[in-house]
Amino acid sequence: MGPILTSLLYIERDGKYLMLHRTKKEHDPNEGKWIGVGGKFEADESPEECAIREAREETGLSVLRPVFRGIVTFISDRCPTEYMHLFTAADFTGELRDCDEGELAWVEKSRVPGLPLWEGDRIFLSLLAEGAPFFSLKLVYRGDTLVRATLDGRELAV
Numbered sequence: 001m002g003p004i005l006t007s008l009l010y011i012e013r014d015g016k017y018l019m020l021h022r023t024k025k026e027h028d029p030n031e032g033k034w035i036g037v038g039g040k041f042e043a044d045e046s047p048e049e050c051a052i053r054e055a056r057e058e059t060g061l062s063v064l065r066p067v068f069r070g071i072v073t074f075i076s077d078r079c080p081t082e083y084m085h086l087f088t089a090a091d092f093t094g095e096l097r098d099c100d101e102g103e104l105a106w107v108e109k110s111r112v113p114g115l116p117l118w119e120g121d122r123i124f125l126s127l128l129a130e131g132a133p134f135f136s137l138k139l140v141y142r143g144d145t146l147v148r149a150t151l152d153g154r155e156l157a158v
Helices: 047-059 109-114 119-129
Strands: 004-013 016-022 037-040 062-064 067-076 082-089 091-093 102-108 135-142 145-151 154-156
Touching: 004 047, 016 109, 037 047, 047 062, 047 082, 067 119, 082 119, 102 109, 109 119, 119 135, 119 145
Parallel strands: 004 082, 067 135
Antiparallel strands: 004 016, 004 037, 016 102, 062 091, 067 082, 135 145, 145 154
């Protein structure tokens, strides 16, 4: 099986991110974690099209002009390799609706690091907060434990 291609989007408003607390899906590898909205590419989709579609499906919001912030490569001893295309967006229309994958909540960006997150997510959320230029982040997990991280080819302490 080849790698999985996904997009993940953090929608921004008034210093907050729209976060999804994954609590509703059975056998969810993200169960109990807080993440952005997103999912797997459908046939012939670009990363932006995937992010926009997933945002609409999961939140009811129509995202305009998502900003491509980076590529995150996930390596795991439990799952196939995943290439995640990371976006932020402050421009959207529509009304928020319930999500069938968990609870949606607007969370102050300063409070996000205190939520139950994947360790690797803390790294890329920090890069987003710093306004880092486009980046490539590789995260290697053994089980649920982050064992290695490289940013633009440079090893990070984990």
